[in-house]
Structure formats: structure tokens, C-alpha cells
Amino acid sequence: MKNFTEQRNPDSMQLDEMSIAEMAQVMNTEDQGVPAAINKVLPEITQLIEAVIQAFNKEGRLIYIGAGTSGRLGILDAVECVPTFGTPPEKVVGLIAGGEKAIKDAVEGAEDSEELAVEDLKNLNLTENDIVIGIAASGRTPYVIGGLNYAKEIGAQTGSLSNNKNTKISAIADYPIEVVTGPEVLTGSTRLKAGTAQKLVLNMVSTISMVKIGKAYENLMVDVLATNEKLVDRAKRIIVEATGVGYEEAEKVFDEAGSVKLAIVMILSGASREDSKRALEETDGFVRASIQKLM
Structure with a gap:
């Protein structure tokens, strides 16, 4: 597997010598390639969303699982479903390697444990009606691999979202998505283009799924929770x-x-x-x- 997310970007080799304006221009130019990369995999995204809708129609849950930035993005998408669509907190769940502490602090070694993911999913009482989507820019995070393998063992549907080609998590998932965003401006910092791509795809997955189970009328949020x-x-x-x-x-x-x-x-x-x-x-x-x- 060629790891595009770890390669050096030839357009930012002199990053430390650039002016602020030059750096901003380079980053903006690189970011413009993200929607184009997503456009290439819209058929795969569509298939994954169809599977999420099927899970919802069986009273199943959507569970995101990831480490670091990927895990945080899954949690962000999950928690925002509650006020936006009026769903119970357990309908869409985000799991991050290392637990709640890892949302703001690095938890050393957590992402390297496949067993930790299995434990986290068992604590959720994962069932075959649920769908688990593993998120990892590299596509090879052990925590995500462990979670997807366990989900398949018990018969749950699985999806994956990575930013490389032919990744390990793609080989496991029923519905793999690979958004190849290329080398980052700051080498290996996948909170940049890779993270942006993940956020955009997760927006599609949750929003479209919710609309298709009756959470919108026209383009209006008719199940919004009026909590303030x-x-x-x-x-x-x-x-x-x-x-x-x-x-x-x-x-x-x-x-x-x-x-x-x-x-x-x-x-x-x-x-x-x-x-x-x-x-x-x-x-x-x-x-x-x-x-x-x-x-």
C-alpha cells in the first residue's frame, strides 16, 4: 500500500521560508482538490449511505470508530445529529481510541490496540442490525481494524473511510471509501486535507441518511430540538x-x-x-x- 498521506508535498518543500500570504495560498490551493477527490468516489459513498439507511430502518445504529483526528470527527458528526435531527444520543455514536479523555488529550498507545476497539464495541452491545464505519486517514490504524473485524464477526454491516489507496480497512469493510487527497502541506499532518475530506464525507453520510428516514421536509430540519x-x-x-x-x-x-x-x-x-x-x-x-x- 502506497501511503500518500505520509509523502512530502513538492509545492510546500520551502514552507518554513514562505510568507504568511504564500502559505495561505498554498494551503487554499491544496484544499481545492478535496471536493474533486470526493467526487471520484460518490458512487461508493452512495452505497454506504444506502447501508446506513437500511440499518436505521432495522432500528440499528450508526457507529463511527477512529483514532485521533478521525475519531474526533466521528464524534463531532454523531453529537450534532441530536440537536439537528432530534435523534436519541445512542442512534449515532462516535468511538475514539482512548475514550473520552482522547477527545482533547493524546492517549498513548490506544490507537495501536485492536482489543480496545472490541471492548468498546462490546460495551455498546453491538448487534447485527448496526453499521460500523471505521475512519483512518492512513487506512491501517489497528484500533479501527480491530473494530471492523469484530463488527463483521457478529454480522454487523461495515464501512470504511480512508485517504489512501488499497488500504487495510478497505479490505475488511463491506462498503469502503478511499478519498485520496495526496500529500499534506505539512507532511503527515492529516488533520488538514485528509481531515477536511473526512468531515465532508461524514456530513453526507449522516445528513442524507437522516433525510431519507423522514428527518426533513423540503430542505428544512423538521425534527430540530428546540432546547434553547x-x-x-x-x-x-x-x-x-x-x-x-x-x-x-x-x-x-x-x-x-x-x-x-x-x-x-x-x-x-x-x-x-x-x-x-x-x-x-x-x-x-x-x-x-x-x-x-x-x-
Whole structure:
């Protein structure tokens, strides 16, 4: 396996002698190649997302597993699903080698242990209905390898996300993704282009999966959790955008409904709270299907 992420970048060989403006230009130029690299593997990303949706439809979970930057990016994507899509914290989970301490501090040796990953997944009571996505820029992190191997042993679906070609984790995963972003401006610092690519791909995986299980109406976050003043205001404005009613009317129906999704169905269908709630239950929470059912 050729390790592109560890090679030296010929365009930044004199990095320490460049001006700030020159360094910024080099980094920006390199970053522009990341979306192009992702574009090459969109079919593979699509297949992985389809598998995630299947897991969700079986009441399974999406579990990210990684070390260092990769692990932190998985955790970031997981925790943001809760306020954005109203999911329970256990629906999308991020595991990092070394546990919570490793989110901000390096935990020496943790990423080199395959057994530690197995232990972490056992603590989650991993089942065959879940899907585990291993994230590693190099594609050869032992912690990620151990986690993917264990997931396959118990029959769970597996995906991988790396930034090299023909990686070890790709050979294990059912749905491998290799976004080859090339040598970093600062040699081996995969928090740069590789990390950016991982963040973009994870955005796709979680967002598209959530939309496909009914967490959006048009392009609006209809399951957003209104847990603070800003989000309460956002919830009401989403109702305004979705229905065309005024802010005061949106506020009134939102207070009656108790959720953005239910309020939208009530307004657009003209149905009662009870009938709208029943329609949402019968359509697995899809707003558009609920409205059609009530019309």
C-alpha cells in the first residue's frame, strides 16, 4: 500500500521560508482538490449511505470508530445529529481510541490496540442490525481494524473511510471509501486535507441518511430540538418557511403541537392535532406522506 498521506508535498518543500500570504495560498490551493477527490468516489459513498439507511430502518445504529483526528470527527458528526435531527444520543455514536479523555488529550498507545476497539464495541452491545464505519486517514490504524473485524464477526454491516489507496480497512469493510487527497502541506499532518475530506464525507453520510428516514421536509430540519432560545425561534421560523403562515400563527400552532413536524402537518393538512399525530405515526414520521394521507 502506497501511503500518500505520509509523502512530502513538492509545492510546500520551502514552507518554513514562505510568507504568511504564500502559505495561505498554498494551503487554499491544496484544499481545492478535496471536493474533486470526493467526487471520484460518490458512487461508493452512495452505497454506504444506502447501508446506513437500511440499518436505521432495522432500528440499528450508526457507529463511527477512529483514532485521533478521525475519531474526533466521528464524534463531532454523531453529537450534532441530536440537536439537528432530534435523534436519541445512542442512534449515532462516535468511538475514539482512548475514550473520552482522547477527545482533547493524546492517549498513548490506544490507537495501536485492536482489543480496545472490541471492548468498546462490546460495551455498546453491538448487534447485527448496526453499521460500523471505521475512519483512518492512513487506512491501517489497528484500533479501527480491530473494530471492523469484530463488527463483521457478529454480522454487523461495515464501512470504511480512508485517504489512501488499497488500504487495510478497505479490505475488511463491506462498503469502503478511499478519498485520496495526496500529500499534506505539512507532511503527515492529516488533520488538514485528509481531515477536511473526512468531515465532508461524514456530513453526507449522516445528513442524507437522516433525510431519507423522514428527518426533513423540503430542505428544512423538521425534527430540530428546540432546547434553547435560539432554537425555539428557529423552530417557529421553520414552520413559517414550510407553511407560509405568519410568525404569530406559527408560534401558536407550535405551542399546541409541541413539535415542528406536527405543527407543519396540522397547518398544511388542516387536520386536528390528534389526526395529524396519527398520520405521522402511520407514515413513520414523513411529513409529506402524512399531509398526503390527510388530504
